[in-house]
């Protein structure tokens with residue numbers, strides 16, 4: 383029930399709709415309940431030959447029927463409005479929360495799981511709210527009402543009604559219990575099958591190029607078959623339980639008719655109560671069944687709501703200081719005894735790193751694969767916080783700054799170029815929303831992207847398809863570099879961002895950075911030393927430690943790690959040349 387609390391603030395926005403839905407529930411329930419009573423009156427009036435009463439109650443019967451229909455329509459309308467509105471607000475709240483998450487938070491949940499929660503779980507919650515305002519509140523009224531009327535109509539046989547309710551609840555509880563465990567397993571398999579489909583479709587190129595299609599189909603089929611088995615078992619239970627409930631109800635009805643038949647000479651008007659009694663008993667039967675099914679759906683909705691609550695209850699593990707002024711922080715970068723362990727890691731990825739970089743320098747970061755280069759860069763952009771030590775930009779500890787200040791100061795071009803569906807312009811403007819056309823042109827020219835953009839008839843308005851499937855790896859990298867350059871931030875990080883560029887283009891990008899952005903501190907993470915040879919200084923990482931710092935000329939003389947990397951790379955190149 384604690385879980386339901388997260389809906390409370392959202393329900394407050396739909397007070398009027400909730401009141402309207404509740405009124406509709408009461409009206410439709412009352413109208414439904416009172417119709418058999420009118421039927422009883424009509425039958426009694428017919429038996430007593432009271433023509434006027436027959437007409438009057440007949441008209442009332444029709445009016446009540448119409449009221450029930452109209453109230454039912456209103457009920458569905460308002461229930462849908464509340465369910466859709468509340469879910470949409472909750473989805474927006476959850477999405478905003480996810481946006482505040484650090485990389486670490488997102489990795490903890492996994493991006494796939496967060497997507498499932500935002501879409502599948504939200505749908506379950508929507509159904510749950512819809513059921514709450516359509517069935518869950520209406521069914522108890524109808525159940526209690528028809529139970530009471532059953533007893534009022536034939537008080538001397540009250541025990542028959544009680545017997546039926548007891549039997550139905552008993553059988554229902556056994557089935558509900560069994561169904562719940564089946565639904566749990568069903569849900570787990572559903573998650574698995576959607577995960578499998580998502581993974582395979584996202585990696586469709588790998589699947590096809592390694593001819594993994596048949597294996598993937600087999601894996602998918604296995605899960606799908608299991609899902610089918612559960613579906614069939616659930617179907618069996620359903621197909622057995624409905625007739626069982628009906629059988630119980632009809633046994634009770636037969637019993638009552640038998641008992642009434644036996645005493646009809648003493649109570650001749652009892653003929654008129656048979657049909658309303660049957661009506662109430664059947665209402666009691668179907669409302670109990672619907673209540674049971676609704677409760678099952680509600681339970682599934684609660685599980686989904688719990689999964690959403692987990693997201694909302696998670697505190698972002700990187701918190702910014704909203705009270706600090708929004709300003710550009712300056713271009714100097716300092717690491718003061720920084721160590722870092724990934725949230726799910728068991729050993730330090732960065733170990734006691736200290737360095738100071740003055741503003742406007744070009745800095746290379748080199749080291750073997752896995753030595754911690756990207757991790758170090760991510761700490762400058764505060765995608766993670768150091769486990770020990772401090773990272774400072776322009777003399778400010780990053781823990782004390784406003785998020786806007788940091789984003790205005792640091793532009794990060796990631797190792798894997800990611801573009802969003804839209805246009806080339808909309809992607810570049812993610813770096814600076816108000817960028818003018820000439821600024822787009824300038825950034826594209828510096829990133830060596832202008833040439834291929836100009837070839838499109840619609841240039842910067844050219845469409846970027848979903849997952850940027852209509853661009854080559856090199857084109858994506860150039861566009862993502864242009865996006866990083868557009869804001870002219872004081873600090874620019876290029877994390878192996880030129881790896882898909884040919885040597886000539888890479889050189890041109892670097893020259894453009896040097897000449898056109900002299901007021902920028904640029905970090906270039908590179909696999910190849912040749913990419914950073916001209917940097918003002920180079921940081922050399924080895925197994926998470928900063929083992930050397932200096933210019934290429936200095937390092938080639940003093941750093942064994944650097945010499946080793948350089949030797950291997952030049953040896954490879956000369957073998958390649960031969």
Ligand SMILES: Nc1ncnc2c1ncn2[C@@H]1O[C@H](COP(=O)(O)OP(=O)(O)OP(=O)(O)O)[C@@H](O)[C@H]1O
Pocket residue numbers: 489724725726727731749750751752753754755756757758878
């Ligand atoms: N998100 C993560 N969670 C846990 N461990 C990680 C994560 N990202 C990287 N690591 C680990 O941290 C270490 C350093 O990774 P990092 O990406 O910083 O290296 P790198 O020097 O940039 O490598 P490369 O040159 O291959 O890009 C690696 O051992 C890697 O397995």
